[in-house]
Amino acid sequence: MARLFCLFILTGLMPSRGVAQKTSDRLTCVRIQYVLALKRYVAQRYWPSFDRKPLYQELHIRTPGYLYVANPSRTTLAQPQVVPCRCEGVPLVRKASTDSAFVMATGFTSNLVVDVSDAEAATRFIPGQETTEEWAVIVVHELMHQYQGTFGKGILRRLLKTISVVSQDSLGAIFRNYDTLSRSVRRENQLLLGALAAPNSQQTRDSLTIYLRLKRAHRAYMRERIGKSFDELEDVHEILESGTRLVEYHLSKDLKQVTPFQPLVGFDPLYSSNQVEAIRQFSLETQGQYLWNVSPKYGYAIGFNSIRLLEKLGISYQDRIYARRRFSFEREFQRWIRAH
Ligand SMILES: [Zn+2]
Numbered sequence: 001m002a003r004l005f006c007l008f009i010l011t012g013l014m015p016s017r018g019v020a021q022k023t024s025d026r027l028t029c030v031r032i033q034y035v036l037a038l039k040r041y042v043a044q045r046y047w048p049s050f051d052r053k054p055l056y057q058e059l060h061i062r063t064p065g066y067l068y069v070a071n072p073s074r075t076t077l078a079q080p081q082v083v084p085c086r087c088e089g090v091p092l093v094r095k096a097s098t099d100s101a102f103v104m105a106t107g108f109t110s111n112l113v114v115d116v117s118d119a120e121a122a123t124r125f126i127p128g129q130e131t132t133e134e135w136a137v138i139v140v141h142e143l144m145h146q147y148q149g150t151f152g153k154g155i156l157r158r159l160l161k162t163i164s165v166v167s168q169d170s171l172g173a174i175f176r177n178y179d180t181l182s183r184s185v186r187r188e189n190q191l192l193l194g195a196l197a198a199p200n201s202q203q204t205r206d207s208l209t210i211y212l213r214l215k216r217a218h219r220a221y222m223r224e225r226i227g228k229s230f231d232e233l234e235d236v237h238e239i240l241e242s243g244t245r246l247v248e249y250h251l252s253k254d255l256k257q258v259t260p261f262q263p264l265v266g267f268d269p270l271y272s273s274n275q276v277e278a279i280r281q282f283s284l285e286t287q288g289q290y291l292w293n294v295s296p297k298y299g300y301a302i303g304f305n306s307i308r309l310l311e312k313l314g315i316s317y318q319d320r321i322y323a324r325r326r327f328s329f330e331r332e333f334q335r336w337i338r339a340h
Contacts, residue, residue, distance in 0.1 A: 025094065027268060028061055028068045029087035031119065031132060034261045034271075035059075035139045036090070038251060041258060042140065046250045047243070047318060049147075054090075056146045057112040059139075062121070067097035073111075104138050106145035108159060114142040119270050132264065132271040133279055137251045144244040151322040155239060158325060162232045171233060172296040174222065182294075184218040185302070189294045192305040196312060201340050204313070208333050215330065235328045237299030239321060242307035242329075245300060249291055255279045303329075 036054050043051030055071040062068075068085070069076050072093050076082060085092040102125040107113045117125070119135035129135065149156050175182050188211050195207035222230050260273035272279070278287055294301045306329035310317050313336055321327050 024063055024066060025068075025085045025087075025092075028063060028066075028094075028118070029085060029090065029092055030263045030267065031136070032059065032061070032068075032070050032087065032090050032092065034132070034264055035136045035143070037261060038136050038258075039140050039143055041254070042247050042251050045254075047247060049318065050144060050247070052147075055143070056150050058114070059143070059146075060113055060115040062097065062099060062101075062103065062115070062117045064100075065096065065098070066094045067099070068092060068094045104142060106142045106149070108145070108149055108156065112146050112149040114139070114146050116142060119268075123270065128278065130270070130272070130278070131276055132268050133255055133274060133276075135270075137248055137255075140251060141244045141248045144247050145240065148240060148243065148322050153323075154325055154327075155236065155322040158232065159236050159240070162236055166228055166230060166233050168233070171230065171237060171299065174226065174230070175296040175298055178222075178225065180221055181218055182296075184214050184221075185298045186294050188214050188218070189292075189298070189301055189305060192302065192309060193292065196305060196309055205337055205340055208309075208337055212330060212333060212337075234299060234302075235330070237297075238303035238306060238329055239327065240303070241300045242303030243321065245291055245304040246307050249284070249288065249304070252279075252282050252288065253284075256282065306333075309333075 039054070040051050043049075057071065058073060058076065059070040060067060061070070069082075070087075070090050070092050072082070072091060076093065079095065081095045082093045083095065085094055102117045102121050104116045104122070105114075107115065116139055119132045122129050122135040122138065123131075126134075126138075175185065191207045191211040191214070195204045195211065198204040198207060219229070219231050219234070222228075255274050256279055258274060261271070264271040265273055274280070282288060284291065291304050292301050307317070310329070310332060315332055315336060317327075317332070
Protein backbone atom coordinates (compact mmCIF):
# COMPACT_ATOMS: atom_id res chain seq x y z
CA MET A 1 0.00 0.00 0.00
CA ALA A 2 1.41 3.38 -0.89
CA ARG A 3 1.45 5.70 2.06
CA LEU A 4 1.85 9.37 2.23
CA PHE A 5 3.28 12.29 4.09
CA CYS A 6 2.33 11.84 7.73
CA LEU A 7 4.22 8.68 7.79
CA PHE A 8 5.99 7.05 10.63
CA ILE A 9 7.17 3.55 9.94
CA LEU A 10 9.72 2.03 12.25
CA THR A 11 10.39 -1.60 12.75
CA GLY A 12 10.89 -2.89 16.21
CA LEU A 13 9.99 -5.84 18.32
CA MET A 14 6.84 -5.26 20.30
CA PRO A 15 6.95 -7.09 23.59
CA SER A 16 3.92 -9.22 24.22
CA ARG A 17 1.84 -7.72 26.97
CA GLY A 18 0.20 -10.99 27.79
CA VAL A 19 -3.12 -9.19 27.82
CA ALA A 20 -6.10 -11.49 27.82
CA GLN A 21 -7.84 -11.54 24.46
CA LYS A 22 -11.11 -10.18 25.81
CA THR A 23 -9.38 -7.24 27.49
CA SER A 24 -7.55 -6.48 24.27
CA ASP A 25 -10.83 -6.57 22.33
CA ARG A 26 -12.56 -4.32 24.85
CA LEU A 27 -9.71 -1.81 25.10
CA THR A 28 -9.40 -1.53 21.32
CA CYS A 29 -13.16 -1.13 20.94
CA VAL A 30 -13.43 1.63 23.55
CA ARG A 31 -10.41 3.46 22.14
CA ILE A 32 -12.01 3.43 18.68
CA GLN A 33 -15.26 4.75 20.18
CA TYR A 34 -13.18 7.50 21.83
CA VAL A 35 -11.41 8.39 18.56
CA LEU A 36 -14.77 8.65 16.79
CA ALA A 37 -16.14 10.84 19.60
CA LEU A 38 -13.14 13.19 19.22
CA LYS A 39 -13.58 13.21 15.46
CA ARG A 40 -17.20 14.19 15.89
CA TYR A 41 -16.25 16.89 18.42
CA VAL A 42 -13.72 18.54 16.12
CA ALA A 43 -15.87 18.18 13.01
CA GLN A 44 -18.94 19.74 14.58
CA ARG A 45 -16.98 22.79 15.67
CA TYR A 46 -14.44 23.24 12.90
CA TRP A 47 -15.14 21.14 9.78
CA PRO A 48 -18.70 19.77 9.69
CA SER A 49 -18.45 17.71 6.49
CA PHE A 50 -15.54 15.72 7.95
CA ASP A 51 -18.08 13.79 10.04
CA ARG A 52 -20.43 12.98 7.17
CA LYS A 53 -19.61 9.35 8.06
CA PRO A 54 -17.84 7.99 11.17
CA LEU A 55 -15.41 6.03 8.96
CA TYR A 56 -15.08 6.24 5.18
CA GLN A 57 -13.06 3.05 4.85
CA GLU A 58 -11.30 0.60 7.13
CA LEU A 59 -9.41 1.67 10.25
CA HIS A 60 -6.68 -0.80 11.21
CA ILE A 61 -5.27 -0.90 14.73
CA ARG A 62 -2.16 -3.01 15.22
CA THR A 63 -1.70 -4.57 18.65
CA PRO A 64 0.72 -7.28 19.77
CA GLY A 65 -0.82 -10.43 18.42
CA TYR A 66 -3.81 -8.95 16.58
CA LEU A 67 -4.77 -6.67 13.76
CA TYR A 68 -8.14 -5.08 14.51
CA VAL A 69 -10.20 -3.81 11.58
CA ALA A 70 -13.01 -1.31 12.20
CA ASN A 71 -15.57 -0.82 9.43
CA PRO A 72 -14.36 -3.97 7.63
CA SER A 73 -14.95 -4.31 3.91
CA ARG A 74 -16.63 -7.33 2.37
CA THR A 75 -13.22 -8.53 1.22
CA THR A 76 -11.91 -8.43 4.79
CA LEU A 77 -15.01 -10.16 6.15
CA ALA A 78 -14.60 -12.94 3.61
CA GLN A 79 -11.17 -13.84 4.95
CA PRO A 80 -11.34 -17.14 6.83
CA GLN A 81 -9.21 -16.11 9.82
CA VAL A 82 -11.33 -13.05 10.69
CA VAL A 83 -13.11 -13.08 14.08
CA PRO A 84 -15.93 -10.65 14.91
CA CYS A 85 -15.62 -8.54 18.09
CA ARG A 86 -18.52 -7.02 19.99
CA CYS A 87 -18.24 -3.23 19.93
CA GLU A 88 -21.25 -0.99 20.27
CA GLY A 89 -21.68 1.34 17.30
CA VAL A 90 -18.52 0.12 15.55
CA PRO A 91 -18.34 -2.89 13.23
CA LEU A 92 -15.11 -4.54 14.41
CA VAL A 93 -13.21 -7.72 13.61
CA ARG A 94 -9.74 -8.99 14.38
CA LYS A 95 -7.28 -11.43 12.99
CA ALA A 96 -4.05 -12.85 14.35
CA SER A 97 -0.98 -10.88 13.32
CA THR A 98 2.67 -10.83 14.28
CA ASP A 99 3.56 -7.71 12.26
CA SER A 100 5.70 -5.56 14.56
CA ALA A 101 6.27 -2.47 12.37
CA PHE A 102 5.22 0.83 13.95
CA VAL A 103 2.88 2.68 11.61
CA MET A 104 0.67 5.77 11.67
CA ALA A 105 -0.37 6.26 8.05
CA THR A 106 -3.12 6.42 5.43
CA GLY A 107 -3.09 4.57 2.12
CA PHE A 108 -4.12 6.85 -0.71
CA THR A 109 -3.48 4.85 -3.82
CA SER A 110 -5.32 1.63 -3.09
CA ASN A 111 -8.12 1.79 -0.60
CA LEU A 112 -7.88 4.70 1.89
CA VAL A 113 -7.12 2.41 4.80
CA VAL A 114 -5.96 4.18 7.95
CA ASP A 115 -3.35 1.89 9.46
CA VAL A 116 -2.09 2.69 12.98
CA SER A 117 -0.25 0.99 15.78
CA ASP A 118 -1.86 1.03 19.20
CA ALA A 119 -1.41 3.69 21.88
CA GLU A 120 1.19 1.62 23.76
CA ALA A 121 3.41 1.50 20.66
CA ALA A 122 2.97 5.25 20.13
CA THR A 123 4.31 5.96 23.62
CA ARG A 124 7.41 3.90 22.81
CA PHE A 125 8.10 5.23 19.32
CA ILE A 126 7.00 8.88 19.37
CA PRO A 127 9.12 11.10 21.62
CA GLY A 128 7.08 12.87 24.29
CA GLN A 129 3.91 10.83 23.78
CA GLU A 130 2.46 9.44 26.97
CA THR A 131 -1.29 9.13 26.62
CA THR A 132 -4.19 7.64 24.71
CA GLU A 133 -5.41 11.19 24.11
CA GLU A 134 -2.28 12.16 22.13
CA TRP A 135 -2.44 8.90 20.17
CA ALA A 136 -6.11 9.56 19.37
CA VAL A 137 -5.29 13.02 18.00
CA ILE A 138 -2.90 11.40 15.50
CA VAL A 139 -5.54 8.85 14.53
CA VAL A 140 -8.03 11.69 13.88
CA HIS A 141 -5.34 13.36 11.72
CA GLU A 142 -5.14 10.14 9.68
CA LEU A 143 -8.94 9.90 9.47
CA MET A 144 -8.93 13.39 7.98
CA HIS A 145 -6.66 12.02 5.25
CA GLN A 146 -9.18 9.23 4.70
CA TYR A 147 -11.90 11.87 4.30
CA GLN A 148 -9.70 13.79 1.81
CA GLY A 149 -9.32 10.60 -0.21
CA THR A 150 -13.08 10.50 -0.83
CA PHE A 151 -12.64 13.47 -3.20
CA GLY A 152 -11.74 11.18 -6.07
CA LYS A 153 -12.10 13.81 -8.77
CA GLY A 154 -10.45 16.55 -6.74
CA ILE A 155 -7.48 16.31 -4.40
CA LEU A 156 -7.07 12.54 -4.74
CA ARG A 157 -6.77 12.75 -8.53
CA ARG A 158 -4.31 15.62 -8.21
CA LEU A 159 -2.20 13.67 -5.75
CA LEU A 160 -2.08 10.49 -7.82
CA LYS A 161 -1.27 12.41 -10.96
CA THR A 162 1.56 14.40 -9.42
CA ILE A 163 3.21 11.48 -7.61
CA SER A 164 3.28 9.60 -10.89
CA VAL A 165 5.67 12.33 -12.11
CA VAL A 166 7.66 13.31 -9.01
CA SER A 167 8.26 11.23 -5.91
CA GLN A 168 6.17 12.16 -2.90
CA ASP A 169 9.31 12.13 -0.73
CA SER A 170 11.34 14.37 -3.01
CA LEU A 171 10.53 17.70 -1.33
CA GLY A 172 12.20 16.75 1.95
CA ALA A 173 15.35 15.61 0.17
CA ILE A 174 15.48 18.78 -1.95
CA PHE A 175 14.98 20.92 1.16
CA ARG A 176 17.95 19.24 2.80
CA ASN A 177 20.19 19.46 -0.25
CA TYR A 178 19.52 22.97 -1.53
CA ASP A 179 20.31 25.72 0.95
CA THR A 180 18.80 28.34 -1.37
CA LEU A 181 15.46 26.55 -1.18
CA SER A 182 15.48 25.90 2.58
CA ARG A 183 16.46 29.52 3.29
CA SER A 184 13.67 30.79 1.07
CA VAL A 185 11.07 28.47 2.60
CA ARG A 186 12.03 29.54 6.13
CA ARG A 187 11.67 33.17 5.10
CA GLU A 188 8.33 32.45 3.38
CA ASN A 189 7.06 30.81 6.55
CA GLN A 190 8.08 33.87 8.54
CA LEU A 191 6.16 36.05 6.09
CA LEU A 192 3.04 33.92 6.55
CA LEU A 193 3.43 34.23 10.32
CA GLY A 194 3.86 37.98 9.80
CA ALA A 195 0.64 38.11 7.80
CA LEU A 196 -1.12 36.14 10.54
CA ALA A 197 0.06 38.64 13.15
CA ALA A 198 -0.46 41.77 11.01
CA PRO A 199 -2.78 44.31 12.63
CA ASN A 200 -4.25 45.64 9.37
CA SER A 201 -4.91 44.85 5.70
CA GLN A 202 -1.99 46.95 4.50
CA GLN A 203 0.58 44.98 6.47
CA THR A 204 -1.10 41.69 5.63
CA ARG A 205 -0.94 42.55 1.93
CA ASP A 206 2.72 43.60 2.18
CA SER A 207 3.72 40.30 3.83
CA LEU A 208 1.67 38.22 1.41
CA THR A 209 3.03 40.04 -1.64
CA ILE A 210 6.63 39.28 -0.65
CA TYR A 211 5.62 35.72 0.28
CA LEU A 212 4.20 35.09 -3.20
CA ARG A 213 7.23 36.64 -4.88
CA LEU A 214 9.66 34.45 -2.92
CA LYS A 215 7.57 31.36 -3.58
CA ARG A 216 7.54 32.00 -7.32
CA ALA A 217 11.32 32.51 -7.22
CA HIS A 218 12.05 29.31 -5.30
CA ARG A 219 9.83 27.34 -7.69
CA ALA A 220 11.68 28.76 -10.68
CA TYR A 221 14.95 27.87 -8.95
CA MET A 222 13.81 24.26 -8.43
CA ARG A 223 12.74 23.92 -12.06
CA GLU A 224 16.06 25.30 -13.21
CA ARG A 225 18.31 23.29 -10.92
CA ILE A 226 16.45 19.98 -10.94
CA GLY A 227 14.79 20.15 -14.33
CA LYS A 228 11.29 19.36 -13.10
CA SER A 229 8.37 21.32 -11.77
CA PHE A 230 7.48 20.71 -8.13
CA ASP A 231 4.73 23.34 -8.05
CA GLU A 232 1.83 20.90 -8.03
CA LEU A 233 3.44 18.57 -5.48
CA GLU A 234 4.02 21.54 -3.18
CA ASP A 235 0.41 22.69 -3.60
CA VAL A 236 -1.00 19.21 -2.99
CA HIS A 237 1.20 18.63 0.05
CA GLU A 238 0.19 21.99 1.54
CA ILE A 239 -3.50 21.28 0.91
CA LEU A 240 -3.41 17.77 2.39
CA GLU A 241 -1.51 18.64 5.54
CA SER A 242 -3.16 22.00 6.17
CA GLY A 243 -6.53 20.43 6.97
CA THR A 244 -5.11 17.58 9.02
CA ARG A 245 -2.95 19.96 11.02
CA LEU A 246 -5.85 22.34 11.57
CA VAL A 247 -7.93 19.51 13.01
CA GLU A 248 -4.95 18.32 15.06
CA TYR A 249 -4.41 21.83 16.40
CA HIS A 250 -8.03 22.40 17.41
CA LEU A 251 -8.19 19.04 19.18
CA SER A 252 -4.88 19.56 21.00
CA LYS A 253 -5.98 23.04 22.09
CA ASP A 254 -9.46 21.96 23.21
CA LEU A 255 -8.67 18.66 24.93
CA LYS A 256 -8.23 20.29 28.32
CA GLN A 257 -11.87 21.36 28.26
CA VAL A 258 -13.34 18.20 26.69
CA THR A 259 -15.31 16.07 29.14
CA PRO A 260 -13.30 12.92 29.95
CA PHE A 261 -14.46 9.84 28.04
CA GLN A 262 -15.99 7.82 30.85
CA PRO A 263 -15.60 4.30 29.37
CA LEU A 264 -11.80 4.83 29.36
CA VAL A 265 -11.56 6.24 32.88
CA GLY A 266 -10.08 3.63 35.22
CA PHE A 267 -9.93 1.09 32.38
CA ASP A 268 -7.26 2.35 29.98
CA PRO A 269 -3.92 2.74 31.82
CA LEU A 270 -2.75 5.29 29.20
CA TYR A 271 -5.82 7.50 29.46
CA SER A 272 -5.13 10.52 31.68
CA SER A 273 -8.60 12.13 31.57
CA ASN A 274 -6.88 15.13 29.90
CA GLN A 275 -4.75 15.67 33.00
CA VAL A 276 -1.13 15.43 31.76
CA GLU A 277 0.75 18.70 31.45
CA ALA A 278 1.12 18.41 27.65
CA ILE A 279 -2.68 18.59 27.44
CA ARG A 280 -3.46 20.97 30.30
CA GLN A 281 -0.80 23.48 29.22
CA PHE A 282 -1.02 23.09 25.44
CA SER A 283 -0.51 26.25 23.43
CA LEU A 284 0.83 27.09 19.99
CA GLU A 285 3.79 28.84 21.59
CA THR A 286 4.87 25.80 23.63
CA GLN A 287 3.92 22.23 22.67
CA GLY A 288 2.32 23.48 19.44
CA GLN A 289 5.49 24.94 17.91
CA TYR A 290 5.92 21.90 15.70
CA LEU A 291 2.67 22.84 13.94
CA TRP A 292 3.97 26.10 12.49
CA ASN A 293 7.77 25.71 12.44
CA VAL A 294 9.41 24.67 9.18
CA SER A 295 10.94 21.21 8.93
CA PRO A 296 12.24 19.46 5.79
CA LYS A 297 8.63 18.36 5.21
CA TYR A 298 7.78 22.02 4.88
CA GLY A 299 4.32 21.57 3.39
CA TYR A 300 3.04 20.89 6.92
CA ALA A 301 4.00 24.29 8.34
CA ILE A 302 3.31 26.26 5.15
CA GLY A 303 -0.08 24.54 4.82
CA PHE A 304 -1.04 25.03 8.46
CA ASN A 305 -0.11 28.71 8.41
CA SER A 306 -1.82 29.23 5.05
CA ILE A 307 -5.12 27.69 6.14
CA ARG A 308 -5.08 29.75 9.33
CA LEU A 309 -4.50 32.82 7.21
CA LEU A 310 -7.52 32.01 5.03
CA GLU A 311 -9.59 31.88 8.21
CA LYS A 312 -8.14 35.17 9.44
CA LEU A 313 -8.92 36.82 6.09
CA GLY A 314 -12.48 35.47 6.18
CA ILE A 315 -12.05 33.39 3.01
CA SER A 316 -14.30 30.32 3.06
CA TYR A 317 -12.56 27.25 1.70
CA GLN A 318 -13.98 24.01 3.07
CA ASP A 319 -16.38 23.38 0.20
CA ARG A 320 -13.57 23.90 -2.36
CA ILE A 321 -10.21 22.91 -0.91
CA TYR A 322 -10.50 19.18 -1.70
CA ALA A 323 -13.23 19.25 -4.32
CA ARG A 324 -11.68 21.67 -6.81
CA ARG A 325 -8.85 20.61 -9.08
CA ARG A 326 -7.23 24.00 -9.23
CA PHE A 327 -7.45 25.11 -5.61
CA SER A 328 -4.19 26.51 -4.21
CA PHE A 329 -3.39 28.82 -1.34
CA GLU A 330 -1.34 30.91 -3.76
CA ARG A 331 -4.42 31.64 -5.93
CA GLU A 332 -6.54 32.39 -2.88
CA PHE A 333 -3.97 34.91 -1.63
CA GLN A 334 -3.57 36.50 -5.08
CA ARG A 335 -7.33 36.97 -5.32
CA TRP A 336 -7.46 38.52 -1.86
CA ILE A 337 -4.62 40.91 -2.68
CA ARG A 338 -6.39 42.06 -5.86
CA ALA A 339 -9.55 42.77 -3.85
CA HIS A 340 -7.84 44.74 -1.06
ZN1 LIG B 1 -0.73 13.85 7.50
